[in-house]
Amino acid sequence: MAFSFASVRSQFPAFQRNINGKPAIYLDGPAGSQVPLSVAxxxxxxxxxxxxxxxxxxxxxxxxxxxxxxxxxxxxxxxxxxxxxxxxxxxxxxxxxxxxxxxxxxxxxxxxxxxxxxxxxxxxxxxxxxxxxxxxxxxxxxxxxxxxxxxxxxxxxxxxxxxxxxxxxxxxxxxxxxxxxxxxxxxxxxxxxxxxxxxxxxxxxxxxxxxxxxxxxxxxxxxxxxxxxxxxxxxxxxxxxxxxxxxxxxxxxxxxxxxxxxxxxxxxxxxGVGAALDYLADIGLAVIENEQIPYKSLQDPGTAKKSSEQRRDHFLLAFQAIEQEERRLSIAFLQELSKIPAVKIWGITDPGAVGDRVPTFSFTHASHSPTKIAKYLGENGIFCWHGNYYALPLTEALGLEPEGMVRVGALHYNTTSEVEQLVACLHQLT
Ligand SMILES: Cc1ncc(COP(=O)(O)O)c(C=O)c1O
CATH class of the missing domain: 3.40.640.10 (Type I PLP-dependent aspartate aminotransferase-like (Major domain))
Known part of the structure; x- marks a missing residue:
């Protein structure tokens, strides 16, 4: 069985949260991620x-x-x-x-x-x-x-x-x-x-x-x-x-x-930082165990877990998998957001260039302010950020002060279905 990122969500109590009867969607990761139970x-x-x-x-x-x-x-x-x-x-x-x-x-x-x-x-x-x-x-x-x-x-x-x-x-x-x-x-x-x-x-x-x-x-x-x-x-x-x-x-x-x-x-x-690093290293280990990836310095995953010498390898494997998953999410954002012509993404929009970005997107809307959009999404259980998120030199350079932009950002624990729900909600607003 191939390693799936869906399996990591059970480690995060935050995903049990509902807003108005629907699971909360955390697209506020760039302002702070959720934590696995082990960290707490x-x-x-x-x-x-x-x-x-x-x-x-x-x-x-x-x-x-x-x-x-x-x-x-x-x-x-x-x-x-x-x-x-x-x-x-x-x-x-x-x-x-x-x-x-x-x-x-x-x-x-x-x-x-x-x-x-x-x-x-x-x-x-x-x-x-x-x-x-x-x-x-x-x-x-x-x-x-x-x-x-x-x-x-x-x-x-x-x-x-x-x-x-x-x-x-x-x-x-x-x-x-x-x-x-x-x-x-x-x-x-x-x-x-x-x-x-x-x-x-x-x-x-x-x-x-x-x-x-x-x-x-x-x-x-x-x-x-x-x-x-x-x-x-x-x-x-x-x-x-x-x-x-x-x-x-x-x-x-x-x-x-x-x-x-x-x-x-x-x-x-x-x-808690140590536990967060264990969580990341464990993703690398899960990749090895589930996909039997041949990795030269890892002989036996059982002993590997105990050996801190191999931890660097686990981090590298984890981030290899995370990067791959997040490129899928970036493509989903670009495809979904392009369905709303009034939305303008500030940043790289070429689906062929997702390797040059991570799935953090800032956009403005032709007829709704960032504050209005963020409030509407928040009421509908989609957590995102609005304004300049302290990237003030950028919003000034773009001439977008004082309202700024809306920021939706995914981490590896987010799903393409969540991205689709975001865009469905934006459709409702407009
Ligand atoms: C790119 C970047 N640099 C610096 C900071 C500031 O980090 P801290 O909140 O740890 O001071 C942030 C926080 O959002 C950030 O996103």
């Missing part, structure tokens, strides 16, 4: 049985430290980080980025430049702009191509110069689902001597990450977007995490990653 159980377990601050010589503290160390290891495998000590946990991506930007900016001088983009979430723009203002540094902004909402790469290359100290790039847009060619963009940044900071928040729920292959300097993501609780994650090359000077209190450790993890962490939530 892992959080509860820490609160009930291992609740202590870290670094003590007593059972609960030692257990708590062991849990965080295990989750850090698993996170390193998710990102293909060379060292566990390069994984920093924090409150969320925005908070981490503000902290890092302040520390990095200490190295900048007047005359220096940084590069941000019009396609990014503002959390990958404002922290850098504010730090640049503090240091008298010039901010360059990469334009987008309209209406496909891809980055203008010629413009990007024009902006790079030996004065560029940092490029802040999004791997995937949280508004239009556009995948950016970040590996090439990182290489170009390095060619002029700039550092590359990658916002992977909207990439990580959909696609595999490989910070070594990309050769970025920093990568950030947020676990509540990939089936876990609210925890932000930063990966940075050791050379930067160790040489930069974080804003920290004096008694806190000087060694990485602790020097970057200001204050007491949310250990229970970090345990």
């Amino acid at each position: 159980e892992a959080v509860t377990k820490v609160l009930l049985h291992h609740n202590a601050n870290h670094g003590g010589y007593f059972a609960t503290s030692e257990e708590c430290d062991a849990i965080v160390a295990e989750v850090r290891k698993s996170t390193a495998q998710l990102l293909n980080a060379p060292k566990d000590t390069e994984i920093v946990f924090g409150a969320n991506m925005t908070t981490i980025t503000f902290a890092l930007s302040r520390a990095l900016a200490q190295q900048w001088q007047q005359g220096d430049e940084i590069v941000v983009t019009q396609l990014d979430h503002d959390a990958n723009v404002s922290p850098w702009v504010r730090a640049a203002e503090d240091r008298g540094v010039t901010v360059r902004r990469v334009k987008i191509k309209i209406p496909e909402c891809t980055l203008d790469l010629d413009h990007y290359h024009q902006l790079l110069s030996p004065r560029t100290r940092l490029v802040a790039l999004g791997a995937v847009s949280n508004a239009t689902g556009t995948r950016n060619p970040i590996k090439e963009m990182i290489r170009s940044a390095h060619d002029v001597g700039a550092l590359a900071f990658i916002d992977g928040v909207h990439h990580t729920p959909h696609l595999s990450v490989d910070v070594q292959d990309w050769d970025c300097d920093f990568f950030v993501c947020s676990a509540y977007k990939f089936f876990g609780p609210h925890v932000g994650i930063l990966w940075g090359k050791s050379e930067w995490l160790e040489s930069l000077k974080p804003y920290k209190v004096r008694p806190a450790p000087e060694t990485s990653p602790d020097r970057w993890m200001t204050g007491t962490q949310n250990f229970a939530a970090i345990a």
Whole structure:
């Protein structure tokens, strides 16, 4: 029997929810995914049985430290980080980025430049702009191509110069689902001597990450977007995490990653991140077990489950399957939404180019505002987002402020039938 994504839905209590007698349809994933039961159980377990601050010589503290160390290891495998000590946990991506930007900016001088983009979430723009203002540094902004909402790469290359100290790039847009060619963009940044900071928040729920292959300097993501609780994650090359000077209190450790993890962490939530990663690795394992995929480093799936060495392989297989499933969903969105001529999708619309996007769609309607559409869908049990979802540089560039767009986004647990129901509901409204 081939592995089917329908089987994962039973792990999510949220799918038992009804609105007006009909199952809720979660197309709000880009703002935060639902979580499997195992994630909530892992959080509860820490609160009930291992609740202590870290670094003590007593059972609960030692257990708590062991849990965080295990989750850090698993996170390193998710990102293909060379060292566990390069994984920093924090409150969320925005908070981490503000902290890092302040520390990095200490190295900048007047005359220096940084590069941000019009396609990014503002959390990958404002922290850098504010730090640049503090240091008298010039901010360059990469334009987008309209209406496909891809980055203008010629413009990007024009902006790079030996004065560029940092490029802040999004791997995937949280508004239009556009995948950016970040590996090439990182290489170009390095060619002029700039550092590359990658916002992977909207990439990580959909696609595999490989910070070594990309050769970025920093990568950030947020676990509540990939089936876990609210925890932000930063990966940075050791050379930067160790040489930069974080804003920290004096008694806190000087060694990485602790020097970057200001204050007491949310250990229970970090345990939940571990369970979310187990969930993803288990998808990889299920793919092997159900499809008998020959995968060179996996001899026996039974022993594989126990071996954390093979976890990276499980993540890769899981994301291979997720990507395939999500391309089907992208095609369904494009086909279904094209049945309503009044709907205009902002982003890649060519069904032959679904490999260049994830199934996150933003659209406007010729006669109904985004707020009206989102309210109508919400009343009908279809959860989606409206406005700019903090991708403010994009809605400004598109001239769509203040109303913004409607965003419907699928994750691997969504179905093509849900996409059809979305469009049927939009038909009713119009
Ligand atoms: C692409 C992108 N970057 C950054 C963020 C900010 O993440 P956080 O909520 O963890 O601060 C979001 C949140 O929606 C996002 O979608």
